[in-house]
Amino acid sequence: xxxxxxxxxxxxxxxxxxxxxxxxxxxxxxxxxxxxxxxxxxxxxxxxxxxxxxxxxxxxxxxxxxxxxxxxxxxxxxxxxxxxxxxxxxxxxxxxxxxxxxxxxxxxxxxxxxxxxxxxxxxxxxxxxxxxxxxxxxxxxxxxxxxxxxxxxxxxxxxxxxxxxxxxxxxxxxxxxxxxxxxxxxxxxxxxxxxxxxxxxxxxxxxxxxxxxxxxxxxxxxxxxxxxxxxxxxxxxxxxxxxxxxxxxxxxxxxxxxxxxxxxxxxxxxxxxxxxxxxxxxxxxxxxxxxxxxxxxxxxxxxxxxxxxxxxxxxxxxxxxxxxxxxxxxxxxxxxxxxxxxxxxxxxxxxxxxxxxxxxxxxxxxxxxxxxxxxxxx
Ligand SMILES: Cc1ncc(COP(=O)(O)O)c(C=O)c1O
Numbered sequence: 006x007x008x009x010x011x012x013x014x015x016x017x018x019x020x021x022x023x024x025x026x027x028x029x030x031x032x033x034x035x036x037x038x039x040x041x042x043x044x045x046x047x048x049x050x051x052x053x054x055x056x057x058x059x060x061x062x063x064x065x066x067x068x069x070x071x072x073x074x075x076x077x078x079x080x081x082x083x084x085x086x087x088x089x090x091x092x093x094x095x096x097x098x099x100x101x102x103x104x105x106x107x108x109x110x111x112x113x114x115x116x117x118x119x120x121x122x123x124x125x126x127x128x129x130x131x132x133x134x135x136x137x138x139x140x141x142x143x144x145x146x147x148x149x150x151x152x153x154x155x156x157x158x159x160x161x162x163x164x165x166x167x168x169x170x171x172x173x174x175x176x177x178x179x180x181x182x183x184x185x186x187x188x189x190x191x192x193x194x195x196x197x198x199x200x201x202x203x204x205x206x207x208x209x210x211x212x213x214x215x216x217x218x219x220x221x222x223x224x225x226x227x228x229x230x231x232x233x234x235x236x237x238x239x240x241x242x243x244x245x246x247x248x249x250x251x252x253x254x255x256x257x258x259x260x261x262x263x264x265x266x267x268x269x270x271x272x273x274x275x276x277x278x279x280x281x282x283x284x285x286x287x288x289x290x291x292x293x294x295x296x297x298x299x300x301x302x303x304x305x306x307x308x309x310x311x312x313x314x315x316x317x318x319x320x321x322x323x324x325x326x327x328x329x330x331x332x333x334x335x336x337x338x339x340x341x342x343x344x345x346x347x348x349x350x351x352x353x354x355x356x357x358x359x360x361x362x363x364x365x366x367x368x369x370x371x372x373x374x375x376x377x378x379x380x381x382x383x
Contacts, residue, residue, distance in 0.1 A: 008067065008184060009253045016062030017246065028059045030243045052231045056239035060246050061214075064204075067183040067249070068196050070216035072223035074230050075242060079179065079199025080105055081235035082213030084113075086175055086195060088229050089222070090141045092118025097135045098144035099126040100354055101152045103177070104346035106144070107354055123353060126156040127289055133164055136172065145193075146177040148293070151305050151341040151362045153180070153280040155289035158296055162192025173222075179203070179332075184256045185298045189218055195226075202332030203302070206248035206255055210241040255334070255367065259302025262373060263365040269374055270306050275314065275381050277307045277359070303331060305341070305362040312358035315340050319361055321383045324368060324376040331364035336373060338363055 006014070017028050031054055036047040047053050057075050065073035076082040083106055090096070098110065100123040110121045124131040126145050136143075143165055147156040158176060165172045175195045176188035182203045188196050198204055200212035217223050230236060237245075260283075267281035279286060282293035283300030293300065308314035318338070319327050325338035329345050339345060342358040349355050365373065 011063075011066045012184075012252050013250045015066035016059040016064075028056055028243060028246055030239045031055045032239050050239070051234045051236055054236075054239050054242070056242040056246075057237065060237075060242040063246060063249060064198070064200075064214050065216050067252075068178075068216040069187050069190050069218075070196070071218040071220070073214060073216045074223070074226055075200070075237050075245075076213035076215070076230065077235045077237050077241075078211050079197065079201060079213035080109060081233075082197050082199075082215050083109060083177075085226055085229045085233065085235070086142070086173075086197065086215065087114055087119065088233075089173065089225055090119055093120075093139060094141035095120040095122070095137050095139045096142045096144055097132070097137075097140055098123050099146050099149055099154070099156065100124055101149045101154055101356075102144065102146045102354070103150045103179075104341075104348040104354075106146070106177070107352070108348040111352075125154075126161065127154050127292075129157065129160055129164060132161055136164075136168060138170065140168075140170070140172055142173045142175060144175050144177070145188075146180070147186075147188075148180045148282050148297075148301065148303065150180060150303075151346060151356060151360060153282055153287070153303060153305060155282050155287070155293045155297070157289075157292045158186075158188050158191040158193060166192070180303050181297055181301055182252060182256055184253050185301055186296055189216070191296060194219060195222060200245045201330060203252065203256065203259075204249055204332075205245050206252065206333060207244070208330060208333035208335065210237075210244045212237045212241050212245055256299070256302070258367050259365055260299040262367070262370050263302050263304050263363070264300060265370050266363065266365055266373060266377065267300075267304050269377065270304075273381055275309055277309045279306045280304060302365045303363070304365065305360055307357055308359045308361060310359070312340075312342070315359045315361045316343070317383055318377075318380045321380040322376050323379075324372055325363065325380075331362075333364070334367045336364065336366035336368055
């Protein structure tokens with residue numbers, strides 16, 4: 006089945022008990038057993054829940070994966086992946102990953118004996134040079150948050166596979182979504198999502214997901230998911246499933262609007278530079294065209310007036326809400342250095358304080374253009 010069909014039907018069938026077309030919200034913590042150990046596949050909802058199973062199967066189908074696992078947040082999913090490693094292992098990561106990912110690596114996991122280093126993952130030579138004998142995992146975010154850097158996933162997978170030791174290639178596919186990019190098809194081992202973003206799509210839940218086609222990895226991650234218990238509730242799973250049904254149409258409109266806003270911003274005298282993957286000004290447009298279906302709904306730009314100008318724009322839009330997060334139907338604006346990426350201050354991952362990030366929503370493009378225009382003219 007094609008992606009649009011999978012996004013509506015994968016993992017879901019009418020409820021056999023009632024014929025309900027939508028997957029029921031199985032709001033239960035436990036399941037009656039007919040005899041000791043005799044059950045219908047569910048014992049306790051930390052371990053498994055039918056609404057969650059539907060979501061996990063749907064996510065796997067969308068990413069061309071065999072297995073999916075849902076978590077209570079994107080960070081919980083990230084933490085589960087890192088628990089595959091042992092003290093002494095090294096992780097090579099992109100130098101512009103989401104600020105919360107960096108915080109988890111440096112503040113929580115480094116003290117437990119994992120080592121991290123960061124390189125520009127758009128530069129294959131830096132990746133080759135950054136891998137060590139004790140590297141167990143390569144963490145990629147593409148497009149990255151907030152600079153929309155695009156890394157060549159297939160080329161990186163080839164580098165990793167050449168190494169003697171096993172190195173897991175993990176791709177955070179939150180910005181692209183499986184509609185635009187499917188990293189497992191390009192050689193990745195695990196794909197991560199913050200389902201809070203485009204998959205949920207309506208800014209009403211916090212969730213995360215992992216998908217893989219490797220059965221051993223799946224079993225290990227499922228063990229971690231159950232042992233730690235950072236699982237989403239059934240209502241949140243239902244909302245993500247519902248959001249996914251419109252993912253393809255939403256991503257088309259997000260991208261159409263973002264593309265036109267990028268055109269507008271590139272012409273604007275107050276703007277120094279614009280980052281949008283499908284624009285010729287983007288340094289990795291050729292890679293983006295190869296591995297993504299369209300440029301997505303995220304873009305960022307640097308104000309000529311620096312930090313003050315960036316803050317002024319972000320505080321003066323009316324339609325673009327000044328808020329963290331992304332991927333919902335409504336447009337959002339933020340200043341990463343002071344908001345989503347504040348935890349990178351003083352580190353090599355520090356973000357330009359004059360950078361503004363937009364999550365372009367589904368409002369009419371003329372209203373979005375008018376709103377940015379008036380904010381920029383302040
Ligand atoms: C690229 C990316 N990955 C992971 C996360 C973490 O997800 P969550 O907020 O659902 O924990 C975020 C959150 O903003 C993100 O932007």
